[in-house]
Amino acid sequence: MKCKKWIPDCKPLNSFSDILIFDIVKPDPDMMNARQLTEAIRAFCMQNASEANVIKYSYYFKSGYDAYGLSQPTMNTGAREILKLPGINLDAVLEAAPELMKSGKYEETGMVLLLVRDLHKQYTRDTFDTLSKWYGIGIGNWAHADTLGMAILPLFLKKDIVSIDDFGEWLKSEYKFKRRSVPVTLIKSLKTHKDYPAIFRFLEPLMNDPEREVHQGMGWFLREAWKKDAPATETFLLKWKNSAPRLIIQYATEKMTAAQKLNYKKEKNHAN
Numbered sequence: 001m002k003c004k005k006w007i008p009d010c011k012p013l014n015s016f017s018d019i020l021i022f023d024i025v026k027p028d029p030d031m032m033n034a035r036q037l038t039e040a041i042r043a044f045c046m047q048n049a050s051e052a053n054v055i056k057y058s059y060y061f062k063s064g065y066d067a068y069g070l071s072q073p074t075m076n077t078g079a080r081e082i083l084k085l086p087g088i089n090l091d092a093v094l095e096a097a098p099e100l101m102k103s104g105k106y107e108e109t110g111m112v113l114l115l116v117r118d119l120h121k122q123y124t125r126d127t128f129d130t131l132s133k134w135y136g137i138g139i140g141n142w143a144h145a146d147t148l149g150m151a152i153l154p155l156f157l158k159k160d161i162v163s164i165d166d167f168g169e170w171l172k173s174e175y176k177f178k179r180r181s182v183p184v185t186l187i188k189s190l191k192t193h194k195d196y197p198a199i200f201r202f203l204e205p206l207m208n209d210p211e212r213e214v215h216q217g218m219g220w221f222l223r224e225a226w227k228k229d230a231p232a233t234e235t236f237l238l239k240w241k242n243s244a245p246r247l248i249i250q251y252a253t254e255k256m257t258a259a260q261k262l263n264y265k266k267e268k269n270h271a272n
Contacts, residue, residue: 032087034095040085041100044078045070045107061141067106075107079114088115090122094130101138109138113147120155128156132170135178142213145177149184149217157189164189164202171203176211183221190225196232199225207244219251226252238263242270 045068053069070078082088093115100108116131131148139145156162167182183203186193193199206218226233237252241264253261 032085032089032092034092034099037082037088037092037096038099040082041078041096041108041111044082045105045111048074048078061106061143063141065106066104070107070110075110075114079111079118082111082115083118090116090119090127093119094127097134098137101134104138106141106143109144110147113144113152117147117151120152120159123156123159123161125161128153128162128166132178135173135175135181139175139177142177142180142216145181145213145217146184149181150187153181153185154188157185164193164199168202171205176209176213179206179209179211180214180217182206183217187221187224190228196225196229197236200232200236207240207248209245212247215245215247216251219248219254222248222252223254227255234263242266 048068048070050069050071053071054065054067057067057069058065093112097112097116100112131152134148135145139148157164164186167185170178170182173179183206186199186203189199190196203218203221206214209215209218222233222237226237233252237249241249246266249264249266253264
């Protein structure tokens, strides 16, 4: 890969230890601040950029993909290495996050999420409240929303920092990916929360949601619920088979047999 023109006489960087040759990102020995973290992440992304990957991955983001073109393994490596830097902590990541997310670059938000995931021992209720605001700043695609929903938000439930009820306001959010994150987050709760009808009642407002991305998240949740408690899930699906968006039903019944799927076909006497 050719070096960026704005870095004279450089060679491609593969790690944050290489990046630290630049004074601008040398961390304080006791604490890395948000500016240093932001510059380190951006330098890493620029040095590992790939035009070919931008073209390749854009297929999965129909609404747009503004990216450097880092592969997921490269991002994972970068996150692991930045966690080795002196003075890195969750506060620095949370402070740096808004500027990185507002850039619109896929990997800048992605790196923030990876760091937050791995700093889970530092989570508090304030952390949860901070993350809830991110949907209005830079969580604008399914991949980032699902990273939160699958890898980060369930940890707040597991640690009893929040309860399912704390996601109630999210169901009414103006941000579709915030609404989507609720059923995606609760997929992992299916392993421990045995009152499935109660979870279904909680999520029921999303059964009339207007957005396709929310339909996908809700259908995904119901598909996983069916694997664990088919009777309860089927009762819920029968209730909604004539009024829910068909994409929810399609996703929810994906693992059923053809004969089983017929039970959830919309009846002809029901208008759209």
